[in-house]
Amino acid sequence: MVKIAVMGYGVVGSGVVEVLTNHSENIARRAKEEIxxxxxxxLRDFPGSPFGSKFTKSFETILNDPEVKIVVEVMGGLHPSFEYVKACLEAGKSVVTSNKELVAAKGAELLKIxxxxxxxxxxxxxxGGGIPIIRPISQCLAANDVVEIAGILNGTTNFILTKMIREQMTFEDALALAQKLGYAERNPAADIEGSxxxxxxxxxxxxxxxxxxxPEQxxxxxxxKIALADVEYAAAWGGVVKLIGQVRALENGKLQIIVCPMFIPRESQLATVDDVFNGIMVRGDSTGDVVFYGKGAGKLPTASAVVxxxxxxVKHFKARKYLYWEDGSEDYVEDYRLNVIxxxxxxxxxxxxxxxxxxxQIFGEVTRLSRKNAENGEFAFVTNSMKEEEILTKLEKLKSMGICVENTIRIGNL
Amino acid sequence: MVKIAVMGYGVVGSGVVEVLTNHSENIARRAKEEIxxxxxxxLRDFPGSPFGSKFTKSFETILNDPEVKIVVEVMGGLHPSFEYVKACLEAGKSVVTSNKELVAAKGAELLKIxxxxxxxxxxxxxxGGGIPIIRPISQCLAANDVVEIAGILNGTTNFILTKMIREQMTFEDALALAQKLGYAERNPAADIEGSxxxxxxxxxxxxxxxxxxxPEQxxxxxxxKIALADVEYAAAWGGVVKLIGQVRALENGKLQIIVCPMFIPRESQLATVDDVFNGIMVRGDSTGDVVFYGKGAGKLPTASAVVxxxxxxVKHFKARKYLYWEDGSEDYVEDYRLNVIxxxxxxxxxxxxxxxxxxxQIFGEVTRLSRKNAENGEFAFVTNSMKEEEILTKLEKLKSMGICVENTIRIGNL
Known part of the structure; x- marks a missing residue:
């Protein structure tokens, strides 16, 4: 019998407790021990909960109980999650978390401990919530060099963009709908601003x-800033607008990495990832493109990944899983303005x-795009490939000629 | 240093040797030992191969060498693969295989040994070749009951169907092209007949x-039997024809399992899996639908999965991976004619x-389908849902009325 603690009884935390309870037999068989x-x-009270006797408001109780071998951190946020997780690891407890903010900010440090x-x-x-992605990258793709990863990593923004594309909703209406349906939080900044x-x-x-x-790199x-006009021009171009996170290794040892909306061609496997779904493409030098698709959030999908x-x-108390990366460095990420797009x-x-x-005169040949409901004086085009800094300079020149640049979106090179 | 043997130096075998050689440093880091x-x-000679000294024609040499801890079986076919693998396992060697015929016929027996x-x-x-699917099902989905699995599991037939759908090629022409491109073997039976x-x-x-x-269950x-007419009717219906393998657990403890062409709605994530790609949907009770997509065959993708x-x-010499199933039984699979479709x-x-x-009169209300190039007297429809045996009886009645039923395809219930 392995004893664990769950820190945080919000959406994911209650899901973890539910999955552990409902699948206990199956889980014991897989883990070869009861959990x-x-x-x-x-910190809240849950009167009437069947798990009443297990609730505690004291982190120290968990930290100081040598019976607790595994701690699940599903509180979210950076503090006090970081301090708690660090203390648990230093006290000899393994930790499982769903907290992307924590891993993105402190992963190297915690992995080292x-x-x-x-x-x-x-x-x-x-x-990716319930989509297996960390394990496949770290294990199955061990025999590959990862050439590139590109993905639709946020379900809320993908839902909003899907509504704009399919139902011609404005951004504001789609966001309001997402909030109404519980897909977006009242403060939606972390989602819609890409963080x-x-x-x-x-x-x-x-x-x-x-x-x-x-993240700050x-x-x-x-x-x-995406308007319905952009969605329509994307369709005219032959694709859709998606919020993409993308990373590639460069020959100079740096990474090319960016998060931004992109035009994605209709034939791309990512173009059909709609609604709240996530899709992640991993390009290996041996496997070629492998795509993982599923619900990227939600109580039970996320909880089942935690479990x-x-x-x-439990299965690897002695043989530690290989999951490791070293500290970052200041100059590890290439200036995005040097990317050719x-x-x-x-x-x-x-x-x-x-x-x-x-x-x-400024850009040379460009591809003109048109749409039905274009406003008076509106026009749109796609440039040839060049360094982004060159494009930015040319756009400044264009503006100086009295042309009002209303929006720009990168063409996805996936 | 771990010593291994590779049995079979065909497409996959030479790929395994290539990946192990080209990624040796990375692999040693992951495995924590050199391989x-x-x-x-x-049995063939490979004069001039840089691996010349490693070749042997004698299985016994491998079997009797206690230094060899892991044997890779990539010969294909059931015999002598089965006898070799069994002997290796009985001699205390772990085995890795890419041989689906072997695993499908003898999996339970070999897992037991x-x-x-x-x-x-x-x-x-x-x-799924290079697509991680066995591991995700066995590990990540441990906290789920698998409700259903459905997938496009054969790249050759998917290539043929894609050519029929996109370029109006006939089945025969598309098959010939697949053979010319090396996607189909000279004897394509195992692919095109679904085995x-x-x-x-x-x-x-x-x-x-x-x-x-x-497999025989x-x-x-x-x-x-798929004709261009069927592809066109599928489009009129709102979807595409795909060769689908599908399995579901029934409440009576049996499995509903079938391999056949199906009409798949255009919105399905499987409908956009084209060309030689595979796509596998795993529906878990917690995760919801998770889809894995990638090249299902090919030298390097398959080799990288083997590696x-x-x-x-290597990482689990002591802690055995959990991968196990018990022997089957005669009545484990439900008669497909009892499925409601x-x-x-x-x-x-x-x-x-x-x-x-x-x-x-026979079927009640049906949905009529039409296509542009319909031949004289040709008509097509989709029945309501009922047990397949009922449909078959009704079709016999239809035939007895002098109507010539030219083809039938199940509507995918994914």
Missing amino acids: SIKYILD AQKNNLNFLFEASV DACRKICILASLAYGKHVY VHTEGIT ADVIDC SMYVRAKTEDEAVALKNVK | SIKYILD AQKNNLNFLFEASV DACRKICILASLAYGKHVY VHTEGIT ADVIDC SMYVRAKTEDEAVALKNVK
């Missing part, structure tokens, strides 16, 4: 390339003929 | 539900008005 919840840490103490620190649920997706691509990049990438743009990690902990540009002018002449 | 190939078993001797018998590459897909769904079903399903239909298993063997029917008649009256 029993000794404590549930939460786990390694030193011969413990496991597992976080399958931190990316949730950023944390996840940081975790995947750190794992795949062995060195920590910190990654150029991140959300979807708040799978708990089972793995092509860019969609939506602009407005008073004199279209002159504007187009200017565009041609 | 060295001591023998390559093949492996368990008895505390060895690993791993076969990630037997399903390859059948072996794979048997392996997944055995793993997910813990009890062996033998599974009703299997290939794609040889990942070898690494896992709806059916697409394409027929011909000399008097359409009378025929349609008869269809209505």
